[in-house]
Amino acid sequence: DGGITQSPKYLFRKEGQNVTLSCEQNLNHDAMYWYRQDPGQGLRLIYYSQIVNDFQKGDIAEGYSVSREKKESFPLTVTSAQKNPTAFYLCASSIPASQETDTQYFGPGTRLTVL
Amino acid sequence: AQSVTQPDIHITVSEGASLELRCNYSYGATPYLFWYVQSPGQGLQLLLKYFSGDTLVQGIKGFEAEFKRSQSSFNLRKPSVHWSDAAEYFCAVSGDSWGKFQFGAGTQVVVTP
Numbered sequence: 001d002g003g004i005t006q007s008p009k010y011l012f013r014k015e016g017q018n019v020t021l022s023c024e025q026n027l028n029h030d031a032m033y034w035y036r037q038d039p040g041q042g043l044r045l046i047y048y049s050q051i052v053n054d055f056q057k058g059d060i061a062e063g064y065s066v067s068r069e070k071k072e073s074f075p076l077t078v079t080s081a082q083k084n085p086t087a088f089y090l091c092a093s094s095i096p097a098s099q100e101t102d103t104q105y106f107g108p109g110t111r112l113t114v115l
Numbered sequence: 116a117q118s119v120t121q122p123d124i125h126i127t128v129s130e131g132a133s134l135e136l137r138c139n140y141s142y143g144a145t146p147y148l149f150w151y152v153q154s155p156g157q158g159l160q161l162l163l164k165y166f167s168g169d170t171l172v173q174g175i176k177g178f179e180a181e182f183k184r185s186q187s188s189f190n191l192r193k194p195s196v197h198w199s200d201a202a203e204y205f206c207a208v209s210g211d212s213w214g215k216f217q218f219g220a221g222t223q224v225v226v227t228p
Contacts, residue, residue: 004158033216040124042205042218043159090158102209103149104216106158 002027004107006091011112013078013085021076021110023091030095032074033104036060037088046089049074078112086114117142119208121219128196129227136191136222138206148189149207149216150180159205165189176200201226 004025013019023032031050035043045058049068063082068074074093078085088111092104118141128134140146147166151159163174170182180191189206206219 006158040220042220043216045215048215088156092159102147103161103164105161106151108158109156111156 004091004093004105006089006107006110008110009108011110013112013114015114016080018077018079019112021078021089021091021112023074023076023107025072025074025091025093025107027093027105028071029093029105030071031093031102032068033092033094034058034064034066034074034076035090035092037090037109043090046076085112087112117146117208117210117215117217119206119217119219121204121206121222123222124220125223125225127225127227130198131195134191134193134196134200134224136204136206136224138189138191138219139187140189140206140208141187142208142210144210145184147209148180148182149209150174150178150189150191151205151207152176153203153205153221155202162191162204196224196226198226198228200224 007022033048034046037043044060046064047066049055055068065077090109091107094102094104120139122137149164150162153159162178163172165172165182172180178193182189203221203223205221207216209216
């Protein structure tokens with residue numbers, strides 16, 4: 001079955017540590033995205049990548065980093081510079097053949113808690 | 116810039132009753148509009164989308180949405196809700212720039228017996 005997997009489902013981090021969240025897709029989608037979700041704020045875009053070896057900052061990129069070395073993988077690193085990293089992180093992917101057909105599909109999410 | 120407003124943070128509805136969730140958008144041209152549903156601790160699932168054509172769009176799980184350009188709205192409806200429809204619902208708009216979706220803050224739906 002095609003889909004998007006995120007691991008781990010729950011992640012605990014001590015203050016000052018970097019952590020990396022995994023996102024893998026086997027949908028053969030070109031574009032991938034990382035969102036942060038906080039209660040009452042909807043989804044906010046952290047980073048996105050349209051093709052391999054290229055990525056762009058979203059609305060809240062500070063304190064985060066990404067890489068896109070393979071089409072199917074888009075890991076997100078939450079660095080110690082991120083002041084309030086406790087949140088639910090969602091990865092998404094899309095084709096898109098054109099902007100009109102651009103539909104994002106989501107993984108199950110990773111809940112990060114800073115202790 | 117594009118934006119999305121979901122005026123209702125929380126809605127309580129009885130099982131079997133009808134449901135309507137409001138979504139208003141701000142965008143200069145014809146937007147691409149989406150509704151997603153999220154169960155607790157899960158990712159988002161696409162319910163339906165509007166790109167062009169018929170302004171009444173049918174989706175999965177018995178949901179439909181109507182695009183009204185004059186009102187800048189894309190409201191989601193279901194004639195008869197089931198207990199399994201309890202979830203958070205997000206409206207999203209795309210079109211301002213490639214790959215950039217703008218999500219509303221979400222509407223939490225509670226279904227009572």
